[in-house]
Amino acid sequence: MKKVLLTLVALVAAVSANAQIKNDKGTFTKPVAGNLLIELQVSPNVIGGGQFNLNDPFLQNLTNGLDTAGINTAAAGNTQSFSSLKTNVSPMLKGRYFLSDNSALRLQVGFITASRTSKDKVGNNSTTSKVSRNGIAIAIGYEKHFSGAERLSTYAGADLLLGIAGSKASYNDGNNTFSGKQSTFGIGLRAVTGFDYYIIPKVYLGAELGLGISYDTYGVIKQSGPGTSNGNAKSSDFAITPFVVPAFRLGYNF
Numbered sequence: 001m002k003k004v005l006l007t008l009v010a011l012v013a014a015v016s017a018n019a020q021i022k023n024d025k026g027t028f029t030k031p032v033a034g035n036l037l038i039e040l041q042v043s044p045n046v047i048g049g050g051q052f053n054l055n056d057p058f059l060q061n062l063t064n065g066l067d068t069a070g071i072n073t074a075a076a077g078n079t080q081s082f083s084s085l086k087t088n089v090s091p092m093l094k095g096r097y098f099l100s101d102n103s104a105l106r107l108q109v110g111f112i113t114a115s116r117t118s119k120d121k122v123g124n125n126s127t128t129s130k131v132s133r134n135g136i137a138i139a140i141g142y143e144k145h146f147s148g149a150e151r152l153s154t155y156a157g158a159d160l161l162l163g164i165a166g167s168k169a170s171y172n173d174g175n176n177t178f179s180g181k182q183s184t185f186g187i188g189l190r191a192v193t194g195f196d197y198y199i200i201p202k203v204y205l206g207a208e209l210g211l212g213i214s215y216d217t218y219g220v221i222k223q224s225g226p227g228t229s230n231g232n233a234k235s236s237d238f239a240i241t242p243f244v245v246p247a248f249r250l251g252y253n254f
Contacts, residue, residue: 029201029202029253030148030153030196030198031096031098031101031104031145031153031253032098032101033098033099033100033101034098035097035098035253035254036095036096036097036098036253036254037095037096037097037098037104037251037252037253037254038093038094038095038251038252038254039093039094039095039096039204039206039249039250039251039252040092040093040094040249040250040251041092041093041094041108041248041249042092042248056092056108056110056137056139057212058137058139058161058163058186058188058190058212058214059110059111059112059135059136059137059163059165061186061214061216062135062137062163062165062184062186062214062216063112063133063135063165063184065184065216065218066133066165066166066167066182066184066218067182067218067221068082068131068133068167068169068182070182070221071167071169071180071181071182071221071223072178072180072223073129073169073170073171073178073179073180073223073225082131082133082167082169092108092109092110093108093109093110094106094107094108094109094249094251095107095108096143101145102144102145102146103142103143103144103145104142104143104145104155105140105141105142105143106139106140106141106142106143106157106159107138107139107140107141108138108139108141108159109136109137109138109139110136110137111134111135111136111137112133112134112135112136112165113132113133113134114132114133114134115130115131115132115133116130116131116132117129117130118130125173125174126174127171127172127173127174128170128171128172129169129170129171129172130168130169130170130171131167131168131169132167132168132169133165133166133167133168134165134166135163135164135165135166136163136164136165137161137162137163137164137186138161138162138163139159139160139161139162139190140159140160140162141157141158141159141160141192142157142158143155143156143157143192144156144157148195151197151198151199152195152196152197152198153195153196153197153198153204154193154194154195155193155194155195155196156191156192156193157191157192157193158189158190158191158192159189159190159192159210159212160187160188160189161186161187161188161189161190161212161214162186162187163185163186163187164183164184164185164186165183165184165186166181166182166183166184167181167182168180168181169181171225176225176226177224177225178223178224178225178226179223179224179225180221180222180223180224181221181222181223182218182219182220182221182222183218183219184216184217184218184219185216185217186214186215186216186217187214187215188212188213188214188215189212189213190210190211190212190213191210191211191212192208192209192210193208193209193210194206194207194208194209195207196249196251202252202253202254203250203251203252203253204249204250204251204252204253205248205249205250205251206249206251207248207249208249
């Protein structure tokens with residue numbers, strides 16, 4: 001038992017010593033002017049379904065506002081179902097360039113893709129239907145960093161948000177092809193605050209909170225095929241959106 005305890009003590013001591021790794025600039029050096037930081041950001045899905053949720057409410061609100069129920073892809077007015085689309089969400093990629101020891105420019109990019117193709121055959125006739133929904137958003141912003149502590153870097157800042165998204169559907173009954181689509185554009189502003197905690201030199205974990213205002217505008221539904229017609233009204237949505245991003249951020253200081 002004594003040997004086991006001594007072994008555990010030795011392991012703890014080794015970990016503690018390793019945690020105090022130093023370089024020529026000190027322990028756990030935080031960013032300075034000219035440094036470039038790259039990070040991935042994902043949001044765990046604690047409710048169920050896929051592994052990750054869409055982790056940017058701005059893009060999520062933009063794509064959710066598309067009028068997928070209004071896209072008719074057959075002369076009889078059949079509406080394609082978008083409800084069961086399997087969505088592919090990439091981890092959000094963010095880069096930060098430090099203008100000085102306590103200020104940085106930031107650029108964040110995220111996108112969402114979802115598509116499904118179905119084929120059926122009744123007698124000698126076959127039908128093919130396709131639906132898809134895609135979107136991309138970028139955030140360009142500025143951060144002001146505070147003194148924090150040796151491993152901790154806290155900051156506040158703001159982002160300008162831009163995004164585009166669209167939904168498409170098509171249906172071929174063997175004789176005719178029907179299709180419909182709609183697009184949207186969004187712009188917004190948000191204030192952010194967060195922190196980076198360096199777990200080893202140049203590698204950090206972090207979290208971020210934000211409050212955003214967005215304006216989204218949706219185009220008319222455009223349709224083609226026998227007996228179909230385009231929509232005749234555009235729509236827009238203005239929202240003050242408070243959100244907490246339960247995001248896991250992993251970054252590296254080059």
